[in-house]
Amino acid sequence: MTEIKKEVTILAIESSCDETAASVVVDGRKVLSNVISSQIDIHTLYGGVVPEIASRKHTERITQVIREGLEEAGKTLEDLDAIAVTYGPGLVGPLLIGVSAAKGLSFATGIPLIGVHHIEGHISANYIAEPTLEPPFACLVVSGGHTHLVLVRDYGEYEILGRTQDDAAGEAFDKVAREIGLGYPGGPKIDKAAREGDPHAINFPRGKVAGSRYDFSFSGMKSAVLNYLNTSRMKGITINVPDVAASFQQAVVDVLVSHAGEAIGQYGLRKFALAGGVAANSALRAGMKQMCAEKGAEFFCPPPILCTDNAAMIGSAAYFEYIKGNFSGLDLNAVPGLRLGQR
16 A cells, blocks of 8 residues: 555545535545535435435535535645545436536546445445544445445455345335334434334344355345234234334344354454444444444444445545545446445
């Protein structure tokens, strides 16, 4: 890894789903600004993200958000060493808005361009939250679109130990929340409702993938909840929403914690991190913290503002590409199905 003598200042842009975000990050760990324009209120009306609406709102907001990010950091374009942008995975329309803005700025100014993988950004949020954290460590990335158990061997070097074979954990939270009448976004609402419920009231199954130690499956767990709800309604049984929320959440947490604990034991890891929007879930954070303490592993987890989609994490990931000299050309394009480690 090339040693960088001076501070490296990066403007980062994130628009992979329904947040338009810009951030200025120094040396991958110091955040000077982190501006996020959320569309949650709009998409709540539809029970989920509508890609066409998300794209339109990104178009309306992105220039202003970038300007706010620079102003909040007290920086101008002349102060930047690179411009970073999420180019995948995500929704193709929203991704294209961010990529186009970043490419336009890079072309107009001559500032180098760095395309960043969205999941790599989530992992890198831990470098901001804990500036002393260094690889190797394991990281569980859990969000609305992704559930990955990753071995971080070095900066930018990953081995995927397991991934979901159907629904992501966050996607399952959203679907169950909708069925029990909590609405969108499901994760935070299930977390809140579960605090008033009994996590052992209903014994929902813990999903497993045959022949794969670390892969995940949440579709069957979601279906079990839907079957329970339908059966209860047909029999006229009153549904206790907090108990359903707490029991389903506990089932998901048990699977995530179990897989993480097995990985820590098998690979002899001493550091474990959480990342992604579902990492803000209070039961998951508590379960992982307890498991790591029992295994003798140090536990890391970003604050909630760095768990959900943001540009600061993209700026952090971009720094480690910058010092390796990994830049993108102006032919950079959105890749909605981009896999971790793919370039």
